[in-house]
Amino acid sequence: MPPRETIKSPFLIPHKAETDVEINSYIIPKNAQILVNVWANDGDSNTWSNGDSFMPERFLNNQIGFRGKDFELIPFGAGRRICPGLPLAYRMLHLMLATLISNFGWKLEKRVKPEEVNMNEEFGHTLEKAIPLKATPIKL
Template sequence: MGGGGGGGGGGRDLFSAGTDTTSATLEWAMAELMRRPEAMAKARNKLEKMIGRDGHRLVQESDIPSLPYLQAVVKETFRLHPAAPLLLPHKAEADVEICRFTVPKNTQVLVNVWAMGRDSNIWSNPSSFLLERFLKHKTNFRGQDFELIPFGAGRRVCPGMPLASRMVHLMLASLLHSFHWKLEERVKPEDIDINDKFGLSLQKAIPLKAIAIKL
């Protein structure tokens, strides 16, 4: 989900940025599910029906296309908590008119995908974490559906998108399938803080604290 720089350090930059934003997205997904125990239970049940609950088989990447509920969790997380809230900076190569506004050549352009994901003209109940919106509609996050572009779109789409997409789904599925999760004593689901901390990547203002119990 993060892009890398050029030169000899480009590979290291890509790996570092992808690791940071992937872990942040995973934390947001777990936080949203733990605020909604019924959604977490449903996601786990879907996994158990496909893979079993005896622990003899781990979740595989090939399982993900057959788990639409899990995919909806990831899409809704991308919508509400995009890892790069303003994407990466772009620059206009020529004068261009967009919606009757002229963007001069060489203008730096920032795309506020955080605001797009919370726009009531695009989404119903935009502030709510609703998986049904992606179970009913096959909206894609790979750059074809412009209401959901956490990785950008076009020729400048994030080069880490294929890796991040695979890793977020697989890691989230593995955590849900292998562990039962509970909050600290006296902490209720509705007490989980979901305020964000803006930066190059979108982090939780208060890190999620959860206890994993091996199934």
């Protein structure tokens, strides 16, 4: 069986508390290992309406950015340990996506209707679709 493709890790890399600190009445002791759950943060219903739904259009007229300054959305982390791949991803994602869209036609597997595509995730060390999506490129 081929390996399943990973989409995103739900946690940032582990951090270590340098001193005792209190956050929202919780005491974090010095040297405690801290994992930031970006998956829960990125889908927080206090920030995003329908936070658990795939709605990329929510970012069209939104001032919240992904570069680590707005903590409502931190897919690349923030601060000194921000992902070093962010500049490359920012520059290349649009180009790669545009190339795939413009050079191929796309269709779902036989007998699969768009409204029937299962968008549920499987939670683990990385987030994966519970049922992998298979799209077939058709050379134009």
